[in-house]
Amino acid sequence: MDMDPTKYRRLREAMVKNQIAARGITDENVLAAMRKVPRHLFVSEALQDQAYADHPLPIGEQQTISQPYIVALMTQALQLDKNSRVLEIGTGSGYQAAVLAQIAFRVYTIETIRSLHMNARMLFDRLKYNNIVTRYADGTKGWAEESPFDAIMVTAGAPDIPAPLVAQLDVGGRMIVPAGQMYSQTLVKLVRDEQGIHQSDLGGCRFVKLVGEHGWGNGE
Numbered sequence: 465m466d467m468d469p470t471k472y473r474r475l476r477e478a479m480v481k482n483q484i485a486a487r488g489i490t491d492e493n494v495l496a497a498m499r500k501v502p503r504h505l506f507v508s509e510a511l512q513d514q515a516y517a518d519h520p521l522p523i524g525e526q527q528t529i530s531q532p533y534i535v536a537l538m539t540q541a542l543q544l545d546k547n548s549r550v551l552e553i554g555t556g557s558g559y560q561a562a563v564l565a566q567i568a569f570r571v572y573t574i575e576t577i578r579s580l581h582m583n584a585r586m587l588f589d590r591l592k593y594n595n596i597v598t599r600y601a602d603g604t605k606g607w608a609e610e611s612p613f614d615a616i617m618v619t620a621g622a623p624d625i626p627a628p629l630v631a632q633l634d635v636g637g638r639m640i641v642p643a644g645q646m647y648s649q650t651l652v653k654l655v656r657d658e659q660g661i662h663q664s665d666l667g668g669c670r671f672v673k674l675v676g677e678h679g680w681g682n683g684e
């Protein structure tokens with residue numbers, strides 16, 4: 465079976481042109497990655513025809529795959545190159561990790577919902593994305609054994625910037641995290657240099673909540 469028919473390749477080209485390049489994303493690596501990754505395979509079959517539309521989509525377990533433009537914006541903000549080691553919190557469908565993996569050396573991605581973790585793992589295998597390493601755990605604690613990272617991306621909304629993640633960011637490293645209220649956040653970018661941590665805001669956004677020890681907790 466053709467996993468990536470012409471129909472979807474055309475929709476993907478149009479997505480990159482009209483939603484991403486047209487809104488000012490200029491990093492050629494990001495544009496190329498998003499032209500390449502078959503986003504329709506990261507959603508359920510019933511939603512495949514909507515996969516390239518300009519909005520987020522449900523992926524089950526009350527979670528969502530981000531709007532394509534947000535994926536591009538957050539990826540560009542990490543300033544990746546082919547040597548980068550990247551940590552992602554919130555594997556979800558696996559789409560964001562797949563985009564990161566086109567550009568970076570290796571992607572470490574953590575998911576706290578078992579079924580999503582398992583599905584993403586199987587899809588990475590099927591698509592032969594061999595530079596993605598997955599883990600089923602509370603991502604707010606980071607991945608100490610593999611730290612420090614050149615870049616860290618959190619794809620769920622946090623009440624505060626999780627301290628363990630900041631601690632696992634290398635000197636020269638970049639981190640992007642939606643932080644703020646439960647139903648609306650600001651995309652925060654952190655950069656670590658010799659002097660310390662520098663923070664800037666990339667605008668408003670709305671993500672599903674980051675649970676776990678350094679997130680909104682686990683509801684107990």
Ligand code: SAH
Pocket residue numbers: 523527528529530553554555556557558559560561574575576577580601602603604619620672673674675676677679
């Ligand atoms: N990057 C994903 C977006 C997924 S939505 C994609 O491209 O599809 C956010 C995901 O973060 C959800 O799957 C949710 O279960 C997960 N999540 C929330 N809190 C988490 C935590 N503490 N550790 C790991 N994953 C978490």
